[in-house]
Amino acid sequence: MTEHVTEKDVRNIAAYVRIGMTDEEVAAMTVDLNNIIDSLKPITEYDLEGVEPTFHPIGGMVNVVRSDNERASFTQEVALENAPKQEDGSFLIPAILGGGE
């Protein structure tokens, strides 16, 4: 098996996607990802010279613009209904910078 990603890479990815991982999880994920990436090898071996990419099955889509009219939407109360924590009509979060000691 080719080593596409190291444990260090996996730690970096985990930090980037905001998923905390233990050392054991990092080790297991490194094995899994290397296996999966190995199985993707055929995609790197195709002769794709001059082939245009298809990013979406429905071609010819153009940006959709609508007129700026007022219409019903969620009330503030409904928008907050599923929030784990809220205060004064806002989402409540811990400190963004510097920790909360």
Added chain:
Amino acid sequence: MNFTSLSAPEIQNGLKQGDFSAAEVAQASIDHIARADEQLHSYLEFTPEAALEAAKAVDAALAAGTFDELGPLAGVPVAFKDNMNMEGTHTTCSSHMLENYVSPYTATCVERVLQAGALPLGKLNMDEFAFGSSTETSYFGPTLNPWDLERVPGGSSGGSAAAVAAGLATVTLGSDTGGSIRQPASFCGVVGVKPTYGVVSRYGVVAFGSSLDQVGPFARTVEDAALALNALVAGGKDRMDCTSQSINTDFTANLGDGVEGMRIGIVPSFMEAEGLDAEVKERIEEAAQKLKDAGAEIIEVELPNAQAAMSAYYVLGPCEAFSNLARFDSVRYGYCVEGCKDLAEQYELSRAGGFGLEARRRIMLGSYLLSSGVYDKYYYPAQQVRTLITQDYTYAYHKVDCILAPVSPRTAFKFGEINDPTSMYLSDMFTISINIAGNGGMSVPVGLGAESGLPIGAQLISPAFRDENMFRVAAELERCYGAAPVAPAFAQVDPAKAGE
């Protein structure tokens, strides 16, 4: 009266003739679920009040003589995959992340089914965020296969397939990103339809792969599935989903036409594929022969790039999933670990605790594949391969009106039988090229495997926006093999006939 094995038109005829009321239909389903689903675990949330409420409206229309003005699913018991929002119900995606999430709005697909007069029974189990082929990744535990309780129902829409197979709903909705409607339909012996991308609105369905996901119906008969699709396209393009298209097809229109003169393709490289079980191959070849006997012309077509679909899919799917699952931030909704020192820690601990292993795997894989330097090696080529696969289908459809293929290389496997992710991914080998190209595909039962005695589905693949072609062939196969029965262990004895 045994309601749980009736088709939609049988229910509707019974209602019109006054044989029974919609309230009785709803109650029979509610009772059947209460009795049978403890064993099967297809429902995550059960909404008997909503079903009885909808039944009241149907009975009122019957009394007022306005029943015919109701939609194509009037009086029909339905249920929805738990990634579809229905206001006031939980929409968990079978994830710890969304265990307590209550939908503040209703998905367009759900809304249209309700508008069509259906009786909503609840929300159905699935693989977590639709990542899987067995429902084993559900945070709430797996659904069992009604044909053999030691086996998986398939996935990701396993609850939707099992519920229909056990008579716990007449029609259900699922979603299909790489085979998630067709494979469980095959494993559970029911009809499952993945329409062409854009036929059904995705608004309000929790996204997995936005360029691949499509909603479609499960049913025991081809006609019920066609009626459900009619309901889903009624109302035209959904302004809440810019990829949804205006569809004016009546999917029931050609069900009685037969296949005389139709050109049906067989893909030799699929039929000779390594890993295709002999009993599945045998059934597909038999189906081809039956279609030939019914007057269709069977023509070999090649899809030379289809073998690249698998790796293209396992690049594109995780990339899109990584992007879509970034929205679960533990702030606006979803699982939240309390008492964290800062927001970064809250994100990391909540996402670690909220997502299961397969979800974490796909998020991390997608992030890796889209990273600088790696993008050019995998993501961009995968989109180029997508062009080649789409061209393969376009070329094949110059020669044929519909393609016949296996759905899954094998019948339903046992719980825990497939452990490593890459082997699990192989269950989608015949289905994913259709999501990559965006055209329509469906699974229709063609009997039981000679070895396993378990259901086998044949896959019918239509050109894009010609989904009526596959329905026409599916109806012929149904005439050959008979409509899908309720799985024997769950078939109810009709009290009226019990004494005979």
